Amino acid sequence: MPEKTENLRPEEKRTEGLLTEELSAGYGKRVVAGGVSLNVAPGEVMALIGCNGAGKSTILKTIAGQLSALFGRVCYLGQDRETLTAGERAKRCAVVLTDRIRPENMTGRDVVEMGRYPYTGCFGLLCDADRERADEAIRFLLAQDVADRPFAELSDGQKQRLLLARAVCQEPRILVLDEPLSFLDLRYKLEILERIRVLAAARHMAVILSVHELDLARQVSDVLACVADGKITRVGTPEEVFADGYLLRLFNLPEGALDGSTGLIRLPGVKRKPEVFVICGGGSGLPVFSRLVRLGVPFAAGILPAHDIDYPAAKAQAAVLVELPAYGEAGAEDLRQAEKLIDACGEVLVPLETFGPGNRWQKELADYAGKCGKEAPCSV
Amino acid sequence: MTNVRKRWIPVLTGLILALAALAFWNLYAGSTKIPVSRIFAVLSGHTADESEAAVILKIRLPRILCAMLAGGALSVSGYLLQTFFANPIAGPYILGISSGAKLFVALVMIAFVSRGIALSACAQVLAAFAGALLATGFVLLISLRVRDMSVLVVCGIMIGYAASAVTDLLVTFADDSNIVNLHNWSQGSFSGLNMTDAALMAAFIVPACAAALLLSKPVGAYLLGENLAASLGVHVRWLRVALILLSSLLSATATAFAGPVSFVGIAVPHLMKTATAEARPLVLIPVCFFGGAAVTLACDGLARVLFSPTEVAASSVSAVILAPVVIAMMIRRKGARSA
Structure with missing residues (x-):
């Protein structure tokens, strides 16, 4: 064609x-x-x-x-x-x-x-x-x-x-x-x-x-x-x-295997029931995603707006992604969805270090994970 | 860079000096002892002794010229073949081209002699050329099917053996006394060649070498592979045809007069490339010519004096001297590939 x-x-x-x-x-x-x-x-x-x-x-x-x-x-x-x-x-x-x-x-x-x-x-x-x-x-x-x-x-x-x-x-x-x-x-x-x-x-x-x-x-x-x-x-x-x-x-590639803005290729993630939830944003998630993909661990990520640097990789590699429209804010519904995923996962990783008005829902999620005792040290 | 580039000058000078020395030695050595002073006298035309003049001018001098021309021709022929196949393990003898030429000369010679016609030297060259082209064609046909040079060389050696065997058969069963000469000739020897032979050889070899020299620009580009050569403006198909025709003509002329002289075509270009560290055909073609001439003249001289008064074939001497060179070259090449 x-x-x-x-x-x-x-x-x-x-x-x-x-x-x-x-x-x-x-x-x-x-x-x-x-x-x-x-x-x-x-x-x-x-x-x-x-x-x-x-x-x-x-x-x-x-x-x-x-x-x-x-x-x-x-x-x-x-x-x-x-x-x-x-x-x-x-x-x-x-x-x-x-x-x-x-x-x-x-x-x-x-x-x-x-x-x-x-x-x-x-x-x-x-x-x-x-x-x-x-x-x-x-x-x-x-x-x-x-x-x-x-x-x-x-x-x-x-x-x-x-x-x-x-x-x-x-x-x-x-x-x-x-x-x-x-x-x-x-x-x-x-x-x-x-x-x-x-x-x-x-x-x-x-x-x-x-x-x-x-x-x-x-x-x-x-x-x-x-x-x-x-x-x-x-x-x-x-x-x-x-x-x-x-x-x-x-190139007959699966969805997400190619970064549209740079042309870089990435390994696809494991699309099974997620075992780890990653609370990330602003690029902090990228090394974590690579490591999880490398180890073959299926993971969920969130809550990411579509303009976030982590978003394309998360979209491609995460088994489940809780996402927002670009510059959107997370509502109660999004939070509930993420919390349910955290309940289902054995572990939560929080590479994200800075919280502010643009991502205050991430802080709530991290607290929730802490309450459940699932937050694991995020050493990359 | 500049000092490496100029290495061909001392090499070429050395070769020409060696050639002069060898020529003089070949004039001097032999069963008839002629003092040096009288050799000069004969050469300068002040001769007293008719028989000495005859030995020098009618026997030794033409033989020297023929050995030089044939050696140069074989060496340039080998160089062109190596360029053609992009491989140093190639030469008119090892690819069976000399033997093909030999077979055709023997066939034509016997056919003519049995009808009572003496074969002219020119017809001999043409027969050799036809035989060389046929053998080359055969090798080319194989090279289209297999890219592996070692297979090609083995096939060439087989063609050479088959052609030699048929020639031997012809010689053995030919009853004419003239054919006795053929036996000598088919071993690769310069004995019995006269000044007319030398002139005729020169008439074929000098223009062929000049033509090769004129092709040195496209041949140089061809060293980078045919695709690159074509992109630089070389007409690759014509060049390939020219390379085959010239190398066949050169080895055929040498073979028509002297029979197949082994390994000069493969070993001398290799020695010259090593000595000069050159790739430029404009330099290598003359160097190969003089190198081949010197080596063949030395072999012929040794063939005459080693077991004097019995003479051996020049080809036997060249085989003994040059086979180790060829073997060393193959070992080095194998080593380089695995490294």
Whole structure:
């Protein structure tokens, strides 16, 4: 059910970036993805998200020309890629794939310098300007520390930074990245993410990438394109795509397994008769929830208004949640419901430390638990 | 970085010096003792003794040139094959390509000789080329099915054995006296080659090596894998065809004249890569050529003098010297993989 098969942008931008029209991608006669119409303007980052095997890599490989299009066309800067020479294509589009390479006797710098291929002469000799570009790219991708070591001996993350530097050194207008953030540790994920934004913003590249981490996809991309079963099912800004729980359907996730505002995933809680009641709010409940989920203990939580930081997690992980509308106040009915749950539970945890007019009902609940002798020390 | 990058210069210089020294040694050594001074006299054209001049100019010099050309060709052929398969355990001999060439030369030779036609050297090269291409085609067919290089090498060795066995059979049952030469040749030897042979070898090998050198830019990109190479603008399919044609032509030419010379194609490129720490084909192709030339010339020299006056096949010497290199290389590679 394609809801918006094409992200509409001003017409003049279409000719400058990357455009695919009704593209079918696959291997031989086997069509993996079809009807792919995407448009990435210069300065824009588009992330493809979707399950494993949905066709993201196949689409990217077809855009980069590793696979030939079975149907439809791919345009680089307004020109059909089939009408361009190999050299022109290489100057317009660079790609980082997930292939593992083990070149003998090559340093990281040698690999990066190969990005100058479309610009060098018949023997591929580099001039000083080429070396300067390579050096710049290495510094830009923070790969100085590993550039002069043998490429084959580097870790996957180090190789990834060098391969990205190689693509940047190619000075393309379009950058195709297949899972560029895999293998990178947290620091480099963050730094490379930022670099990708810079490439788009400062160098006006049209960037299309696939990424598995939704939280990162949300932060890096201007446009998200959802891929499911070889179709583009939704295209839009991250805010649009994350709305109305669409991603849960895209990834076949149970309710609450994905935080809609950040894109982070969480383990689902045990949905049985609750054994523990958590009186929480303002973020105090989050570590307690994680611990209970980890231990496999079904729990109830309350009484939380819908705007509380604890609310999304409680909604997803608690077996029972006594909830209020946002900025609502608990009435006698809510209190009675919570007290009944406390009666049924063997233990009550109160990570909440501050009580005030905004949550005075929590104080009443805590007192009630104390009276019943069920309040347990809440050590996290 | 810069000091590593320049290592090829001393290596190449050393190889050329070694080649010159080996060439001189090969001129000097042999059953007919000719003093050094008279060798120079013959080379500079002031000759007194006709028979000495004949030994040097008609027997030893062409043989030296042929050994150098064949060795260089085999080594470059091995380098191109290793690049093609993205694997150092590849070479014209080990993949059965030399033996395929040998079989075809024997077949054509016997067919012609039995009809009373002497086989021209050029036809011999063409036959060898056809045989080399057939054997390569066979290896390629297998490589489409199995990605495992060790399976490929075993298949290559099997093809080599089968082709050699058929050649031996042909040689054994061929009754013509001309075929006696064939026996010598099929063992991998440079004996009996003349200046015309050397010129013809050069006519095939020099352009083929030059073509390989012209391909050094795309070959360099191909080292990063075919997908990346394609994204950089390399026409990968053409490049692959060119690599196969050139490597087959080079090993076929060497085989047509000298028979299969074992392990030069696999061991020398490996030794040269280790010595220079280089990946650039523009550097490695010439280095491999001179390395192969020097190693083969040394092997041929040893083949002549070791059991003098009895001569052994150059291929036997190269097998004894280079097999340990190949084994060491495989062990190192296995070790690197498990690490």
